[in-house]
Amino acid sequence: MVIAGEGSLYLGLPSTLSRNKSAVLGYLKERVRKKVEGWEMKFLSRAGKEVLIKTVAQSLPSYAMSVFLLPLDITRDMEKTMNKFWWQGSNKAKNGIHWFSWDRLCMHKSKGGMGFRSLRDFNLSMLGKQGWRLMTRPNSLVAKVFKARYFPNGTFFSAELGNNPSFVWRSLLEAQDLVRKGTRWCVGSGEDINVLHEPWLPCEEQPFIESTHPGLLGSKVCNLMEVGGGSWDKEILDDLFEERDKKLILDIPLHSTQGRDKLHWIHETSGFYSVKSAYKLLQKVQGRWQQLEDEQTKFWTKFWRLKIPPKVKNLVWRAGRECLPTLKQLRLRRVDVQALCPICRVAEESIEHALLLCTQPKLVWDRRHRDRNRSHRSRSNFEPVHPCICYHDAATKEAATASLSMGDMERSK
Numbered sequence: 001m002v003i004a005g006e007g008s009l010y011l012g013l014p015s016t017l018s019r020n021k022s023a024v025l026g027y028l029k030e031r032v033r034k035k036v037e038g039w040e041m042k043f044l045s046r047a048g049k050e051v052l053i054k055t056v057a058q059s060l061p062s063y064a065m066s067v068f069l070l071p072l073d074i075t076r077d078m079e080k081t082m083n084k085f086w087w088q089g090s091n092k093a094k095n096g097i098h099w100f101s102w103d104r105l106c107m108h109k110s111k112g113g114m115g116f117r118s119l120r121d122f123n124l125s126m127l128g129k130q131g132w133r134l135m136t137r138p139n140s141l142v143a144k145v146f147k148a149r150y151f152p153n154g155t156f157f158s159a160e161l162g163n164n165p166s167f168v169w170r171s172l173l174e175a176q177d178l179v180r181k182g183t184r185w186c187v188g189s190g191e192d193i194n195v196l197h198e199p200w201l202p203c204e205e206q207p208f209i210e211s212t213h214p215g216l217l218g219s220k221v222c223n224l225m226e227v228g229g230g231s232w233d234k235e236i237l238d239d240l241f242e243e244r245d246k247k248l249i250l251d252i253p254l255h256s257t258q259g260r261d262k263l264h265w266i267h268e269t270s271g272f273y274s275v276k277s278a279y280k281l282l283q284k285v286q287g288r289w290q291q292l293e294d295e296q297t298k299f300w301t302k303f304w305r306l307k308i309p310p311k312v313k314n315l316v317w318r319a320g321r322e323c324l325p326t327l328k329q330l331r332l333r334r335v336d337v338q339a340l341c342p343i344c345r346v347a348e349e350s351i352e353h354a355l356l357l358c359t360q361p362k363l364v365w366d367r368r369h370r371d372r373n374r375s376h377r378s379r380s381n382f383e384p385v386h387p388c389i390c391y392h393d394a395a396t397k398e399a400a401t402a403s404l405s406m407g408d409m410e411r412s413k
């Protein structure tokens, strides 16, 4: 038998982890960096970069993330590499202006972000899946090993770190809170559910028992039912529970023919845990994503659905989020330039001026308008003059105008 040494891999992951996790898992950030460096030489539009970041760079560490919670310095380093790649210009100059932080780029597209992933949250969502499996597949070998080692008398929900824990267990336990938040028990026979520390009450905010009666320690939900399991034992409930818990318990319907207790992931209609819904839940918990239907959300949702080429969308998005390097924007960023528009020399070169109001773009918009009125097949005889307008019709102009007013709205907040 070969003994695993430092740096040896098993199934593509390090099989021994010393105290310095960042050193052992550092190969992940190197991998992302090398990948991104390979792209830097290519002439890519922002839309192309978006696809590469989302489909390749962000997925590179996924496999390791499903087992380990990567140290923060590694995830930050990877995010930094991607952020730099996203903002740098298409020419050889490597340092483009970083108009936004990665956190803001990670906001949902309907909230004005680019919908990139926060790697830490994604990591936790991946680990949550393992936690979910420990709960739903208690007969698997890995679940038996973890149970014997870390929670012999409880479940994953009530488990604690314990003595001398492994790095994998430490990682899984970080996702415990997430799994507890999104999971509910569907009460059947009640034999598998502990009364305390398990989410089984029909309440979205607080599905755990709040009563602290000592008689509840170690008892199962089936102990609260009448013999036969067809109804709740009201006397027991009166004795052991506070009013709130009692009321919620009585709201749970029971049938004498109920099957086993089942775990249900409340953020998926199928009831099964998914990384995507868990990630969304984390974003909501941290206030980065809400289901609010405000003006801004409506606008961005509609905007991203427009049928215009991705690179045009990207340009308009940058206009709306005020990260186009017009002279006025550059001055705001303390770059030493004159803000006067070099084409018309009449007004400051703001984003709105450069895309809509200046003499040249205005000509293009007007001509486009005329062409459209004359013929619906105007696309063929249209001269590509401005990158924003070369393909498009009213949709682009509308989007550009609206996104600029969105920018105004945001500024005035």
Ligand SMILES: [Zn+2]
Binding pocket: 341, 342, 343, 344, 345, 346, 347, 353, 357, 358, 359
């Ligand atoms: Zn001008």
